[in-house]
Amino acid sequence: MAVKQRIVVVGAGSIGMRHGRLLTGRDSLSVEFCDPDPVALNRAFKEIGTLPGHNSFEKMLDSKPDMVLVASPHELHTDQTIRALKAGAHVLCEKPMADRLETARQVMETANSTDRVLDYGFSNxxxxxxxxxxxxxxxxxxxxxxxxxxxxxxxxxxxxxxxxxxxxxxxxxxxxxxxxxxxxxxxxxxxxxxxxxxxxxxxxxxxxxxxxxxxxxxxxxxxxxxxxxxxxxxxxxxxxxxxxxxxxxxxxxxxxxxxxxxxxxxxxxxxxxxxxERDVLYEEEHQAFFDAIAGKRPPESSAEDAMQSMxxxxxxxxxxxxxxxxxxxxx
CATH class of the missing domain: 3.30.360.10 (Dihydrodipicolinate Reductase; domain 2)
Structure with a gap:
């Protein structure tokens, strides 16, 4: 039996729960959530079903997930993306890339120094x-x-x-x-x-x-x-x-x-x-991310691409x- 790849959705808000709900439909994945707010985690599990949960981003990274999907508030995107890449995870980050151009440059520098895939969630x-x-x-x-x-x-x-x-x-x-x-x-x-x-x-x-x-x-x-x-x-x-x-x-x-x-x-x-169906946009976004990890295609929205909108x-x-x-x- 094939070992499932671990993907952790960071942020249990509305967009994070949409990602989590759709990812649980993939048999090849073990989906987990990370959010410091226990109320948000419980709400997500009530709507999606009980999944492994983390209330510490640091401890979650210590567990070495294969992939991290960043769906947290905008101001956390830079730090969480950089740390996840440095921890060895492939990252799909919701837009925007960052809340400031200066910190977006730091993300791009980190992405260019690793062999991990970084993709951005421009689902349109x-x-x-x-x-x-x-x-x-x-x-x-x-x-x-x-x-x-x-x-x-x-x-x-x-x-x-x-x-x-x-x-x-x-x-x-x-x-x-x-x-x-x-x-x-x-x-x-x-x-x-x-x-x-x-x-x-x-x-x-x-x-x-x-x-x-x-x-x-x-x-x-x-x-x-x-x-x-x-x-x-x-x-x-x-x-x-x-x-x-x-x-x-x-x-x-x-x-x-x-x-x-x-x-x-x-x-x-x-x-x-x-x-x-709107869910299809996110399902295809996920598939493009997985295909990029598998070397079948480049990221749909790379750090360089996301910098243009920043x-x-x-x-x-x-x-x-x-x-x-x-x-x-x-x-």
């Missing part, structure tokens, strides 16, 4: 509608890309947050939705040269985070420009993006899973419904605080 890379959008762009169907826009309005994120960490974490909105800068880089193949961000904090709502609304304008040193709007205000949630080229455009409604494709030359508009995140936070455009330098 496995979203069928986003994959189709990327394919359309790469085939040149839209022509030269001139503008891109992302909109995420999700008070629902605060409602569904178990720890409510967003209330006490400055710029949690940007860190929670660093997906958007990542997707722009992943789909367009380039990062902006500068960012101007403006944000606000207010409203008569029970749950808040500072800022609870932010808009970023991204310039690329050429005709391409982009914008990202994020808010913890809209409820029910809204999530959509559009990509404009000189031959056509895409508008994708990610709440209703509808993709619209406009063809300028044919003067034609097509509409397609994208049907999928550059934009850092610039946006600085711009918001200083109220001026901030250049995006190399990492």
């Amino acid at each position: 890379h496995f979203h069928p509608g986003i994959l189709e959008t990327k394919d359309i762009i790469e085939r040149g169907q839209l022509g030269e890309i001139l503008y891109a826009h992302f909109h995420v309005g999700t008070y629902g994120t605060l409602v569904n947050s178990r720890s409510r960490y967003q209330a006490d974490t400055e710029a949690a909105l940007l860190m929670d939705y660093v997906h958007q800068p990542d997707l722009l880089y992943w789909m367009l193949g380039k990062n902006p040269v500068g960012v101007y961000a403006t944000g606000g904090f207010g409203g008569n709502m029970e749950l808040k985070s500072n800022p609870n609304s932010m808009t970023m304008l991204l310039d690329y040193g050429g005709p391409l420009t982009a914008s990202i709007h994020l808010n913890y205000i809209q409820y029910p949630d809204r999530y959509h993006f559009e990509i404009l080229g000189d031959n056509g455009w895409i508008y994708y409604d990610l709440i209703n899973n509808l993709l619209f494709l406009g063809d300028r030359n044919k003067e034609k508009l097509s509409r397609k419904e994208i049907v999928f 550059i934009v995140l850092e610039a946006a936070i600085q711009s918001w605080k200083m109220r001026k455009r901030v250049e995006c330098g190399p990492f």
Whole structure:
């Protein structure tokens, strides 16, 4: 009988429990949880089933797990990822890479000095509608890309947050939705040269985070420009993006899973419904991580890849605080 590989999910919040629930469906794995809060561990076991648990990250690493999945609060990502890599574990870390660009560089240095796999959880890379959008762009169907826009309005994120960490974490909105800068880089193949961000904090709502609304304008040193709007205000949630080229455009409604494709030359508009289960995104993310460990493919989102969104995140936070455009330098 084959020995099961041990994977420890660090952080028993909502995203950690989703990972844990899906990983327990793999017969080749022994899934464990690590969280210093016994209430969080008990809640996870009540929902998923009783699993081996750890309340000490240090002692968990001393037990030499094969893999560690970091789903803890943002400010712990750097330290836990570095220590897990140094302990000999392969690491899949939830986004963002870190809460600061400086500490993200430390992670990359550690990853480059080990033979362990480090992958980041940008699960939207496995979203069928986003994959189709990327394919359309790469085939040149839209022509030269001139503008891109992302909109995420999700008070629902605060409602569904178990720890409510967003209330006490400055710029949690940007860190929670660093997906958007990542997707722009992943789909367009380039990062902006500068960012101007403006944000606000207010409203008569029970749950808040500072800022609870932010808009970023991204310039690329050429005709391409982009914008990202994020808010913890809209409820029910809204999530959509559009990509404009000189031959056509895409508008994708990610709440209703509808993709619209406009063809300028044919003067034609097509509409397609994208049907999928959200759990599949995480299952495919897990499989890509395991395949990278097995040497079948590179990590889907390496440390170098994740650094691209960290550059934009850092610039946006600085711009918001200083109220001026901030250049995006190399990492």
